[in-house]
Amino acid sequence: MANIMIRKNDKGYVFYMPKRDIEDSIVSMEFDTPEKWGGEIKLGNGGAYYIEPQSAPARLPYSVRARRIDGVE
Amino acid sequence: MSALTREETEALIQEVLEVYPEKAKKDRAKHLMINDKELESSKKCITSNRKSLPGVMTMRGCAYAGSKGVVWGPIKDVISISHGPIGCGQYSRAGRRNYYSGTSGVDSFCEMNFTSDFQEKDIVFGGDKKLAKLINEIELLFPLNKGISIQSECPVGLIGDDIEAVAKKAAKELNKPVVPVRCEGFRGVSQSLGHHIANDSVRDWIISNRDGQAFEKTPYDVAILGDYNVGGDAWASRILLEEMGLRVVAQWSGDGTLAEMENTPNVKLNLLHCYRSMNYISRHMEEKYGIPWVEYNFFGPTKIKESLRKIAGFFDDKIKEGAERVIEKYTPMMDAVIAKFKPRLQGKKVMLYVGGLRPRHVVGAYEDLGMEVVGAGYEFAHNDDYDRTIKEMGDATLIYDDVTGYEFEEFVKALKPDLIGSGIKEKYVFHKMGVPFRQLHSWDYSGPYHGCDGFAVFARDMDMTINNPCWNMMQTPWQQKAPGSLLKAAA
Ligand code: SF4
Numbered sequence: 265m266a267n268i269m270i271r272k273n274d275k276g277y278v279f280y281m282p283k284r285d286i287e288d289s290i291v292s293m294e295f296d297t298p299e300k301w302g303g304e305i306k307l308g309n310g311g312a313y314y315i316e317p318q319s320a321p322a323r324l325p326y327s328v329r330a331r332r333i334d335g336v337e
Numbered sequence: 338m339s340a341l342t343r344e345e346t347e348a349l350i351q352e353v354l355e356v357y358p359e360k361a362k363k364d365r366a367k368h369l370m371i372n373d374k375e376l377e378s379s380k381k382c383i384t385s386n387r388k389s390l391p392g393v394m395t396m397r398g399c400a401y402a403g404s405k406g407v408v409w410g411p412i413k414d415v416i417s418i419s420h421g422p423i424g425c426g427q428y429s430r431a432g433r434r435n436y437y438s439g440t441s442g443v444d445s446f447c448e449m450n451f452t453s454d455f456q457e458k459d460i461v462f463g464g465d466k467k468l469a470k471l472i473n474e475i476e477l478l479f480p481l482n483k484g485i486s487i488q489s490e491c492p493v494g495l496i497g498d499d500i501e502a503v504a505k506k507a508a509k510e511l512n513k514p515v516v517p518v519r520c521e522g523f524r525g526v527s528q529s530l531g532h533h534i535a536n537d538s539v540r541d542w543i544i545s546n547r548d549g550q551a552f553e554k555t556p557y558d559v560a561i562l563g564d565y566n567v568g569g570d571a572w573a574s575r576i577l578l579e580e581m582g583l584r585v586v587a588q589w590s591g592d593g594t595l596a597e598m599e600n601t602p603n604v605k606l607n608l609l610h611c612y613r614s615m616n617y618i619s620r621h622m623e624e625k626y627g628i629p630w631v632e633y634n635f636f637g638p639t640k641i642k643e644s645l646r647k648i649a650g651f652f653d654d655k656i657k658e659g660a661e662r663v664i665e666k667y668t669p670m671m672d673a674v675i676a677k678f679k680p681r682l683q684g685k686k687v688m689l690y691v692g693g694l695r696p697r698h699v700v701g702a703y704e705d706l707g708m709e710v711v712g713a714g715y716e717f718a719h720n721d722d723y724d725r726t727i728k729e730m731g732d733a734t735l736i737y738d739d740v741t742g743y744e745f746e747e748f749v750k751a752l753k754p755d756l757i758g759s760g761i762k763e764k765y766v767f768h769k770m771g772v773p774f775r776q777l778h779s780w781d782y783s784g785p786y787h788g789c790d791g792f793a794v795f796a797r798d799m800d801m802t803i804n805n806p807c808w809n810m811m812q813t814p815w816q817q818k819a820p821g822s823l824l825k826a827a828a
Contacts, residue, residue: 269620269624271620271623271624280620282533282617282620285386285529285533285719285721286719286720286721287719287720287721288378288380288721308377308378308380309378309380309720310380323627325620325623325624326624327624
């Protein structure tokens with residue numbers, strides 16, 4: 265588990281992990297509705313993380329715990 | 338157009354790597370790439386922010402350098418103690434030329450060296466008592482300081498001193514911020530982690546100090562982040578912003594003060610020049626205070642115009658008009674600079690190897706002068722920096738991460754640039770090789786290079802270096818036409 269920060273730019277969600285200074289675009293997010301948000305997220309670099317599905321944050325950027333599923337550190 | 342084709346560059350990399358042992362070769366190959374503008378992400382082509390290979394010459398610094406030297410040092414009314422043996426502070430003292438207005442030793446302390454000067458007994462018995470005493474002494478001798486930061490050097494981390502406890506106690510006694518910064522040099526692979534640690538310490542100890550206090554806001558408040566006022570850079574940037582109608586509340590951290598930093602959460606927009614060293618605090622302020630941040634680039638007219646418009650885009654028409662007015666006002670001046678220097682610099686090739694921002698930021702300024710950047714690299718960039726670099730650089734140009742002394746020399750021999758821009762450690766090697774060189778960390782004792790005023794200085798300096806007649810007089814004795822003539826003269 266690691267802390268990540270999700271923000272939005274003109275192209276969509278951006279993933280940022282402070283601990284390792286990794287910034288990347290989020291190419292897909294499993295759930296993206298106001299009630300259910302999160303799940304598996306896929307990054308531009310091929311990595312995948314999992315965020316416990318929850319109601320969408322009121323404001324971005326938003327820090328949340330995420331679990332690494334696959335690939336890139 | 339690049340000097341070499343993709344295949345030639347590829348061959349060059351292979352040739353240079355040939356001398357390394359197998360394992361080293363494999364490792365270093367990952368840090369070199371040939372640019373391809375089509376790429377969205379650098380991840381597959383270049384590895385960065387990794388530990389340097391033992392046995393090679395690297396130009397990197399340490400986390401302490403990133404924190405004390407880069408982020409904390411330039412805050413003028415904060416005294417940064419180099420806590421540990423004396424060398425770290427003494428050899429990094431005042432070399433970066435962070436200009437400030439103020440009286441040194443009275444209300445400004447950037448270029449002084451405060452250190453606990455560890456001796457053997459401090460290593461054996463711990464240095465906390467000494468630190469507490471030192472802080473009291475500072476308060477007595479320099480009462481106008483607004484705060485103190487404790488920048489720990491390697492030994493402090495190794496012996497496990499509790500600088501946090503000392504800091505907390507002192508802060509209470511003095512009623513001023515006393516910030517412990519755990520930036521021991523051994524943390525991380527380069528100065529980059531030091532920036533991060535410094536940002537985190539600002540986040541934890543400074544940024545929310547004035548939350549809830551009254552502050553007279555305007556809708557046009559901005560803060561300049563990641564401009565260290567090297568040779569007056571931040572001043573040259575600030576006047577452009579003010580002329581377009583914005584109010585600059587804070588400068589981080591060149592010529593900045595503690596109060597400015599504490600007031601930053603009140604601004605409308607954070608302007609981020611050096612992404613690498615201050616993106617952390619920008620992200621924090623975005624999350625906590627909802628302040629957006631925008632990266633900008635004040636090197637060279639093309640990028641300045643682009644950036645002014647981009648910044649104005651966050652504000653109303655008054656500022657948008659202001660931006661156009663500023664552009665209109667300075668365009669003739671910049672055109673005159675280009676008219677004067679472009680004919681002298683046209684077509685010259687440049688290779689860059691600097692810190693975490695300049696290799697991509699200055700590309701535009703060189704292009705404005707008709708020059709071409711044929712190779713660029715960073716000491717301590719991360720992949721997000723390379724993502725941003727790919728777009729700026731020409732196709733098939735060489736990109737090198739944490740380049741070793743040997744590789745850099747070989748690349749220079751092959752690419753034969755007309756100018757190299759890099760740091761002091763590389764400077765004299767290339768001088769001896771007879772290649773014009775500018776020190777691009779502290780602007781080679783010149784500056785400012787940011788903003789419109791800075792561009793004039795930049796263009797003049799590049800011309801002065803490249804077209805200096807001395808480069809034709811540098812043939813070594815054994816290459817001279819009449820062999821031995823110099824030797825005879827010497828004898
Ligand atoms: S690595 Fe350690 S000892 Fe060396 S300069 Fe940095 S803090 Fe000082």
